[in-house]
Amino acid sequence: MKLTGRTILITGGSAGIGLAFALKFLELGNTVIVTGRRQTVLNEVKAKYPKLHTIQGDVADSAQIATLAARVKAEYPKLDVLMNNAGIMLHKNLKAAAADLNGLMAEVNINVGGVIRMNSAFIDILVANKGTVINVSSALAFVPLPSAPIYCATKAAVHSYTQSLRFQLEETGVEVIELMPPGVETDLTAGLAEGGSVALMTTDELIKKSFAALKAGKLEIRPGQSNQLAFLRRLAPDFINKQLWKASKKLVPAE
Numbered sequence: 001m002k003l004t005g006r007t008i009l010i011t012g013g014s015a016g017i018g019l020a021f022a023l024k025f026l027e028l029g030n031t032v033i034v035t036g037r038r039q040t041v042l043n044e045v046k047a048k049y050p051k052l053h054t055i056q057g058d059v060a061d062s063a064q065i066a067t068l069a070a071r072v073k074a075e076y077p078k079l080d081v082l083m084n085n086a087g088i089m090l091h092k093n094l095k096a097a098a099a100d101l102n103g104l105m106a107e108v109n110i111n112v113g114g115v116i117r118m119n120s121a122f123i124d125i126l127v128a129n130k131g132t133v134i135n136v137s138s139a140l141a142f143v144p145l146p147s148a149p150i151y152c153a154t155k156a157a158v159h160s161y162t163q164s165l166r167f168q169l170e171e172t173g174v175e176v177i178e179l180m181p182p183g184v185e186t187d188l189t190a191g192l193a194e195g196g197s198v199a200l201m202t203t204d205e206l207i208k209k210s211f212a213a214l215k216a217g218k219l220e221i222r223p224g225q226s227n228q229l230a231f232l233r234r235l236a237p238d239f240i241n242k243q244l245w246k247a248s249k250k251l252v253p254a255e
């Protein structure tokens with residue numbers, strides 16, 4: 001991937017992995033726009049990093065995506081990178097009936113629905129500018145962490161969808177990249193135990209490894225433990241599945 005002189009939109013770029021990518025892209029001489037649901041957080045980010053552009057938006061809301069797409073296409077006609085990063089992870093107890101069946105779909109609406117809707121809303125400008133799509137899935141697309149069953153299913157879905165997207169866009173000149181991070185220290189993993197199968201890497205380390213892979217032209221980026229999980233799910237799927245269940249059992253909420 002060409003890493004300079006691009007105009008880049010990162011969903012969920014106000015914190016964690018998205019913000020770390022935004023700052024690295026900024027440092028490399030790109031124009032970077034970040035989104036998030038909370039305007040207060042975007043204001044704080046803007047105050048701290050005035051060169052970042054911020055726009056509020058929820059990727060689970062089709063109307064907000066349409067508004068965002070219209071605004072970005074008008075204000076940033078050179079947009080040529082879309083990084084679908086916004087995501088949430090929830091630990092769920094599948095033995096208990098959910099009090100709110102709609103709420104049960106939050107991860108599906110954001111993690112998968114958001115990616116699919118954003119790509120559709122921006123495909124015309126990405127094709128016109130021969131751009132790049134970066135979909136952020138997870139190492140958990142390969143092997144589930146059973147305490148977060150819906151989250152892992154959404155990441156497996158993004159992995160599958162991204163492969164199809166890459167084939168379909170083959171002749172358009174749009175490059176399709178998938179970033180599959182392992183456990184990374186962010187707000188999303190605040191509840192995850194350190195050590196064992198769910199050891200966490202820092203965002204700095206993720207950036208170092210990911211940008212080396214992007215520079216090398218890799219289309220499926222599996223930093224650190226992500227690569228090991230990809231290997232183990234072929235070599236010893238029962239073993240690695242059980243390891244992750246052991247590591248996450250205590251994270252299943254009581255109800």
Ligand SMILES: NC(=O)c1ccc[n+]([C@@H]2O[C@H](COP(=O)([O-])OP(=O)(O)OC[C@H]3O[C@@H](n4cnc5c(N)ncnc54)[C@H](OP(=O)(O)O)[C@@H]3O)[C@@H](O)[C@H]2O)c1
Nearest residue numbers: 012014015016017036037038058059086087183184186188
């Ligand atoms: N951390 C890890 O270990 C890890 C590992 C593998 C993959 N990932 C993936 O990496 C991505 C980023 O995760 P992270 O760890 O950086 O999480 P994070 O620190 O919690 O940051 C999530 C970002 O997404 C935004 N966001 C959440 N829901 C949104 C929505 N509906 N619309 C727009 N923005 C939304 C958040 O801002 P608001 O709350 O203000 O909207 C925030 O900016 C996710 O897709 C996650 O699944 C993370």
